[in-house]
Amino acid sequence: MSEEKNPPSSDMAKFREFFSKAKHIVVLTGAGVSAESGVPTFRGAGGLWRKWKAQDLATPEAFASNPSLVWEFYHYRREVMSSKHPNKAHIAIAECEKRLKPQGRRVVVITQNIDELHKRAGSENILELHGNLFTTRCTKCGDVSVNKDSPICPALAGKGGGGEGGAQGSQNKCNNTFELPHSYSANFA
Numbered sequence: 649m650s651e652e653k654n655p656p657s658s659d660m661a662k663f664r665e666f667f668s669k670a671k672h673i674v675v676l677t678g679a680g681v682s683a684e685s686g687v688p689t690f691r692g693a694g695g696l697w698r699k700w701k702a703q704d705l706a707t708p709e710a711f712a713s714n715p716s717l718v719w720e721f722y723h724y725r726r727e728v729m730s731s732k733h734p735n736k737a738h739i740a741i742a743e744c745e746k747r748l749k750p751q752g753r754r755v756v757v758i759t760q761n762i763d764e765l766h767k768r769a770g771s772e773n774i775l776e777l778h779g780n781l782f783t784t785r786c787t788k789c790g791d792v793s794v795n796k797d798s799p800i801c802p803a804l805a806g807k808g809g810g811g812e813g814g815a816q817g818s819q820n821k822c823n824n825t826f827e828l829p830h831s832y833s834a835n836f837a
């Protein structure tokens with residue numbers, strides 16, 4: 649095997665020197681940054697909602713075949729966020745953006761997360777690769793709106809139980825679509 653030409657460096661002093669000169673900075677985040685805030689990912693071992701992994705429900709196909717089930721899952725995830733808060737990492741990233749801005753240096757957060765914790769921490773330049781829990785898109789007219797209603801429609805009140813690791817909760821096999829404003833679908837993530 650040939651030696652890598654530019655192996656990743658773990659030299660913090662060099663990083664600081666490089667960072668101090670950087671004008672355009674990207675912070676790429678995923679589930680790890682929100683784990684410290686207690687946000688469940690529903691991915692991997694033990695991360696199930698009822699019997700599903702997030703990947704199994706977070707698709708247009710899953711929504712088409714069982715919209716009420718997918719909505720229960722997203723309702724649950726929306727509700728969970730009311731007790732979760734940005735942690736020190738979210739706050740440090742937001743402060744970095746604020747501190748560097750007056751120096752003409754731009755920080756962009758690119759995140760896979762849908763929990764809005766970067767925004768709540770104060771970050772302004774955020775690209776959410778998978779959308780977020782509180783932005784909906786109408787399946788009929790394409791209307792995209794911010795919606796923080798809890799529940800988003802009366803039919804979802806008290807639904808969504810049987811959270812991570814839980815096998816309890818009724819398994820919803822019906823294909824009824826709830827009455828949602830603009831026939832909202834979740835942003836899949």
Ligand SMILES: [Zn+2]
Nearest residue numbers: 786789791830
């Ligand atoms: Zn519509």
